[in-house]
Amino acid sequence: MSTNIAVPQVSNSTSILLQGARNASTSAAARTAANTDRSGYVPQTLPDGVVYAESAQDVVDSMRLASAHRVPIVPRGAGTGLAAGASAQAGEVVLDVSRMNQIISIDPVEQLAVVQPGVLNAEVNAAAAEYGLFYAPDPASTAICSIGGNIATNAGGMWCAKYGVTRESVLSLKVVLADGRVLQTGRNTIKGVTGYDLNALIIGSEGTLGIVVEAILRLRPRPVRTETLAAYFPDVETAGRAASAITAAHIQPSILELMDGPTLDAVDRAEGTRHRELGGAFILAQTDGYGAHLELDEVARAIDPFATSVHRAADQLEADALLKARRDAIPALEKLGRVSIGDIAVPRNRLAEAFAGLDDIAARTGVRIFSVAHAADGNLHPMIVVDPAESITEGPAKSALSDMFHLARRLGGTLTGEHGVGLLKRQWIGEELGETSLELQRAIKDAFDPTGILNPGKGI
């Protein structure tokens, strides 16, 4: 597959927008940098240009022009998405909000942060830590992904096992609509039920309903204490059974992550660690709060019948090293080839069946599949690694993705737990949603974006 992308002519309508915007570029370098994300998807053409918004007013001005001239707009945060949601092609303009990266204020009493969309997830947490607070949705990409992208994908992370995903931590949004009007959603109180919940609707809408230009985030008190363990298992199915046993025992860890043997191998090679020697699969569990040590005892008790060894972290340094191993899983696999990351979620008591099904898919399609999982949420990331010259949207990789989706559905699960539909999973959403839901979803899209200029071809 060729990765030489054609540099197309810029159309008349896009050039009106690109000339009218305060900061824009049509250079091949800018268009190449903004043309895809970390999904492994390679578009065959480049977008016509990139607008770099520095304020909400810049976004309003761009959307007014885009709406008047019917220019398709692809919103972009940090470009770390895994569903090709921010990928853009000829005839489209990328609206990059990464320069809108300020933390406007933190209210330690109300435990709220007001932020611009381009601020990085880890920067919010660093700022909150100064007040003894934290922002719970912590994707493994925390150091490189933006809050706007997190909101648009309803991102999850390790702490979501206990504290919920992005939707549970965003109280209010300022959103620029397709025609340039500004919509305020939600409120800055913890409770509130006036009207339909447009805040929840925008979260996870993948840039197809509006562009987030400001958010009020809910912060939480930092746990007084955390306790961490690493457990090793003979194989990934046994580890899946152990994770399900923790859920069944009504224990609520703040982190419950799982990695299979091949992923441990890749992490060891990239990091110089030696996890694979200890087992064919690994679970990382963390508990927090005043009773963290007692709760971790319960976790250890629940997994004892399955584990070959259990190791409690002696201090924060050791706990951080274990968390880093999990966070580094995707970059470690990216060293092996082009990675396409599945994102299925299944009921939490069916993890072992899901891992067995993935083994069958690997055997049937001949693709290499590495797996990690946010085990407490039943959210698996089966990662297909192909040769860098191979496509992830055709051939065996595509068959494997399709089989994964059908496996999830058979087990009562879903196509995507947290990465979103983007371009890559669009063909399967009808099967999951059904016609009535799809019709309503299309009507919602029409109400927000009647000319269809916001992130066309993505999401629904």
Ligand SMILES: Cc1cc2nc3c(=O)[nH]c(=O)nc-3n(C[C@H](O)[C@H](O)[C@H](O)COP(=O)(O)OP(=O)(O)OC[C@H]3O[C@@H](n4cnc5c(N)ncnc54)[C@H](O)[C@@H]3O)c2cc1C
């Ligand atoms: C190493 C690695 C680990 C990862 N781990 C996780 C994980 O644990 N959990 C998880 O959920 N994800 C994970 N991801 C995926 C990715 O980081 C998340 O999806 C993240 O939320 C994307 O943020 P972004 O700023 O990079 O968004 P982008 O990739 O720029 O955009 C993603 C989508 O959001 C839209 N968008 C971006 N900004 C806005 C805005 N301001 N308004 C409206 N729409 C917007 C785009 O159009 C696109 O559809 C990981 C990615 C990598 C590379």
